[in-house]
Amino acid sequence: MLRLEGLEKSYSKGSVKAVDGIDLEIRPGEIFGFLGPNGAGKSTTIKMIVGLLKPDKGRIVIDGIDVWNEPLKAKQIISYVPDNPEIYDRLKGIEYLNFVGDMYGIPTELRRERIEKYCSIFNIKDALGGIIGGYSHGMKQKLVLASALLNDPKLFILDEPMVGLDPRSAFNLKEIMRDMCDRGSKVFFSTHVMEVAEKLCDRIAIINRGKIIALGTMEELRAQAEEKGSLENIFLELTEDE
Amino acid sequence: MNKLVSLIKTDLNITFGISSLKYSIKNKKKRWTYIIFAAAMLSLIPSYIMMVRGLDQLYAAFRMMGQQSYFLMMGIMMSQFMIFFLGLLYAMSKYYFSSDTEQLLPLPIRPALIVGSKFTSLVISEYLVSLPIILPFILIFGIREYQSILYWLDSLLVIVLLPLLPLSIATILIMVFMKYTNIKSKKDLVRTIGALLFIFLVVFIQMKVNQIVSQGLMESESFLFDLARDAHLLVNKLGKAYPPAMWAVNSMVGAASGKGIQGILFYVAVSVIGTVIAVVLSEGLYLDGLIGNNESASRGKAIAIDDFNSSTRLRKPWLTLARKELTMLFKTPIYLMNSVGGVILVPILLVMSLFTSGSEIESIRVLLRNNEALVALGGAGMITILGMLNSVGVTTFSREGKNMWVQRTLPINPKDQIFGRVLASLAIQGMGAVILLVSISFVIPLSLTSATFILVTGAFGSILMTMLGMTIDILRPMREWTNPQQAMKQNINVLIGMGVTALLLGPTGLIIYNIQDMVPDIVILSGMPLLFMVLSLMDYRILHYLVARQLAELEE
Numbered sequence: 011m012l013r014l015e016g017l018e019k020s021y022s023k024g025s026v027k028a029v030d031g032i033d034l035e036i037r038p039g040e041i042f043g044f045l046g047p048n049g050a051g052k053s054t055t056i057k058m059i060v061g062l063l064k065p066d067k068g069r070i071v072i073d074g075i076d077v078w079n080e081p082l083k084a085k086q087i088i089s090y091v092p093d094n095p096e097i098y099d100r101l102k103g104i105e106y107l108n109f110v111g112d113m114y115g116i117p118t119e120l121r122r123e124r125i126e127k128y129c130s131i132f133n134i135k136d137a138l139g140g141i142i143g144g145y146s147h148g149m150k151q152k153l154v155l156a157s158a159l160l161n162d163p164k165l166f167i168l169d170e171p172m173v174g175l176d177p178r179s180a181f182n183l184k185e186i187m188r189d190m191c192d193r194g195s196k197v198f199f200s201t202h203v204m205e206v207a208e209k210l211c212d213r214i215a216i217i218n219r220g221k222i223i224a225l226g227t228m229e230e231l232r233a234q235a236e237e238k239g240s241l242e243n244i245f246l247e248l249t250e251d252e
Numbered sequence: 253m254n255k256l257v258s259l260i261k262t263d264l265n266i267t268f269g270i271s272s273l274k275y276s277i278k279n280k281k282k283r284w285t286y287i288i289f290a291a292a293m294l295s296l297i298p299s300y301i302m303m304v305r306g307l308d309q310l311y312a313a314f315r316m317m318g319q320q321s322y323f324l325m326m327g328i329m330m331s332q333f334m335i336f337f338l339g340l341l342y343a344m345s346k347y348y349f350s351s352d353t354e355q356l357l358p359l360p361i362r363p364a365l366i367v368g369s370k371f372t373s374l375v376i377s378e379y380l381v382s383l384p385i386i387l388p389f390i391l392i393f394g395i396r397e398y399q400s401i402l403y404w405l406d407s408l409l410v411i412v413l414l415p416l417l418p419l420s421i422a423t424i425l426i427m428v429f430m431k432y433t434n435i436k437s438k439k440d441l442v443r444t445i446g447a448l449l450f451i452f453l454v455v456f457i458q459m460k461v462n463q464i465v466s467q468g469l470m471e472s473e474s475f476l477f478d479l480a481r482d483a484h485l486l487v488n489k490l491g492k493a494y495p496p497a498m499w500a501v502n503s504m505v506g507a508a509s510g511k512g513i514q515g516i517l518f519y520v521a522v523s524v525i526g527t528v529i530a531v532v533l534s535e536g537l538y539l540d541g542l543i544g545n546n547e548s549a550s551r552g553k554a555i556a557i558d559d560f561n562s563s564t565r566l567r568k569p570w571l572t573l574a575r576k577e578l579t580m581l582f583k584t585p586i587y588l589m590n591s592v593g594g595v596i597l598v599p600i601l602l603v604m605s606l607f608t609s610g611s612e613i614e615s616i617r618v619l620l621r622n623n624e625a626l627v628a629l630g631g632a633g634m635i636t637i638l639g640m641l642n643s644v645g646v647t648t649f650s651r652e653g654k655n656m657w658v659q660r661t662l663p664i665n666p667k668d669q670i671f672g673r674v675l676a677s678l679a680i681q682g683m684g685a686v687i688l689l690v691s692i693s694f695v696i697p698l699s700l701t702s703a704t705f706i707l708v709t710g711a712f713g714s715i716l717m718t719m720l721g722m723t724i725d726i727l728r729p730m731r732e733w734t735n736p737q738q739a740m741k742q743n744i745n746v747l748i749g750m751g752v753t754a755l756l757l758g759p760t761g762l763i764i765y766n767i768q769d770m771v772p773d774i775v776i777l778s779g780m781p782l783l784f785m786v787l788s789l790m791d792y793r794i795l796h797y798l799v800a801r802q803l804a805e806l807e808e
Contacts (some may be wrong), residue, residue: 062808085663096654100583112572113662118565
């Protein structure tokens with residue numbers, strides 16, 4: 011279970027409140043979509059969960075582990091894919107995967123098996139001998155995805171994962187997410203692509219100006235919104251003051 | 253013309269970070285950085301004043317020989333040599349290790365303008381090098397010799413044109429080298445190491461030529477008689493090796509005379525022609541090579557199954573981190589030049605200057621041969637200093653830049669962070685240590701005991717320096733950079749690291765110097781590694797705490 015309790019974060023010495031008292035619970039086996047307009051606080055929330063930003067207030071607990079009290083223990087079961095895949099451009103693809111594998115302490119055989127599996131799925135196996143600096147944006151994104159899957163995370167966190175992916179890879183990623191959740195993991199991702207959220211997510215939260223303004227399954231969200239319809243309509247209606 | 257001005261302005265803006273400086277001042281950011289930088293610059297003033305006083309005495313000595321004009325010649329030759337030497341390094345960074353040309357090429361700008369703007373920006377950077385050297389020479393000569401307005405006007409022209417010729421030669425040499433070493437596999441590594449050796453060779457030849465010319469000059473039978481008879485003897489004789497410096501001196505000293513006018517005309521002509529040739533040749537030499545460069549860099553390749561199996565196995569995190577650090581250092585040319593280049597070039601240049609210099613330092617050579625303990629201490633001290641100068645530790649977190657998120661989201665123990673990064677620095681230091689030992693043994697035969705002492709103490713010293721550097725860097729890593737050059741060459745942490753090194757090793761050296769006659773050598777020789785070890789252990793505790801805290805709390 012991922013639990014966010016009263017999470018707050020401000021920038022510019024408190025003058026800009028990016029996240030304003032978020033409470034959330036993501037259950038095992040759940041794909042959770044995080045939606046919101048630009049600057050709503052999605053990435054800030056995600057960065058606090060993965061240990062890149064320290065919350066001003068509140069707690070983040072993953073399977074009983076407080077992320078900020080026991081960071082190494084928490085990071086051992088989390089994987090994170092950022093919106094911009096900035097990785098060591100002078101390393102070869104295979105070197106990067108092994109680097110990540112060593113940091114998680116993934117045994118040799120298991121690692122080989124997972125590298126084979128995920129690099130085949132994302133069709134980057136033939137590029138692993140080349141340096142990352144020569145990869146396209148999409149290839150880098152796939153490499154980061156493959157590396158994030160190496161430790162079979164209990165919590166898989168992705169910031170705008172579909173950006174830059176070709177349709178087949180996006181489809182495969184959705185399959186992987188579903189498969190992970192079927193095995194009891196949790197997936198938490200932010201997106202702007204309403205269709206993906208609508209079709210894939212078990213539950214969705216819409217965030218605006220640092221606060222959760224809607225939360226629930228697609229049906230529950232439809233019920234909350236005045237005008238029933240697609241998620242896009244609900245999103246536009248709820249965030250219309252933007 | 254507008255385009256050229258705009259290109260030059262933008263290039264200078266990027267080179268000196270003018271916009272970022274204005275932004276920081278306006279928003280009251282990075283105040284400490286500027287205070288530290290200003291303090292570091294101010295701390296150089298006393299040494300500079302001492303140097304100027306020394307030059308004044310040198311002038312007096314030349315005056316006694318009636319060869320004052322040679323004083324000016326020395327100033328010009330020294331400035332131009334520095335411009336040339338740094339020009340080789342600057343040209344390499346400017347043209348080959350910065351990515352801005354790739355952004356300019358698709359724009360509707362004539363290639364000559366791109367190259368011209370880069371050259372102009374280099375010239376302006378070189379003024380920062382040449383002015384502090386040449387100005388004291390010109391001022392001392394002008395004031396002491398009660399020179400007329402013509403001298404000052406001529407001097408101004410000489411100063412303005414000073415960087416053009418040496419920079420042109422440096423630029424052409426580097427471009428020729430880079431064009432014909434555009435080897436596809438392991439290109440960056442081969443080229444960078446090759447370029448370092450090339451620079452080393454060029455400087456060596458330059459020094460050797462100077463030595464031969466001066467020796468030839470002094471060995472003439474009627475030298476002393478000629479010296480008394482001709483006030484321009486030294487200038488004219490040395491001028492044969494490098495006429496532009498002689499023309500400049502002639503123009504300044506005899507401004508109104510025929511020789512003076514001829515001098516200034518030749519000096520201006522050769523500077524301008526050199527620049528035109530450099531810019532014209534650059535279009536072909538530089539841009540052709542650059543386009544080829546990008547093409548070959550953008551292909552991925554499959555990995556053979558054997559390589560896959562051999563590389564894919566579980567390793568200790570600190571070992572993997574060290575490997576990653578070394579790969580990044582070796583594959584990023586600008587890092588390679590500054591870290592590996594430094595630890596290789598500095599010992600060679602230092603020992604080589606002892607080797608190639610004339611009789612004036614023979615006494616130093618004799619002193620060193622008779623005092624092996626001093627050589628051992630000096631060698632170990634030098635490796636220790638290189639532990640900071642190699643910039644590996646003091647930029648280790650800054651170099652992560654936008655990749656820092658990887659280090660922060662993976663479960664990496666602070667202990668592994670420290671061990672891995674120190675190990676990477678030690679590997680580089682090892683190369684420097686071997687080169688230093690080999691270089692020293694060319695001048696003085698070293699015993700096995702001394703060599704072992706240098707290696708062991710140097711290793712402990714390097715660990716301490718790397719960890720002190722890491723402590724500085726983790727407190728305020730410079731992560732906002734777009735070009736790796738900024739992370740290493742424009743990083744104030746490097747400057748702070750040098751200051752800390754001076755504060756720590758200066759007094760240590762002074763104490764050793766003062767007590768060396770009072771205590772047996774063995775006490776000093778065993779005390780040094782012990783001191784480094786104790787200090788390293790103390791810093792380890794601080795660093796461990798800081799790495800854990802900073803990697804958690806840095807704002808993304």
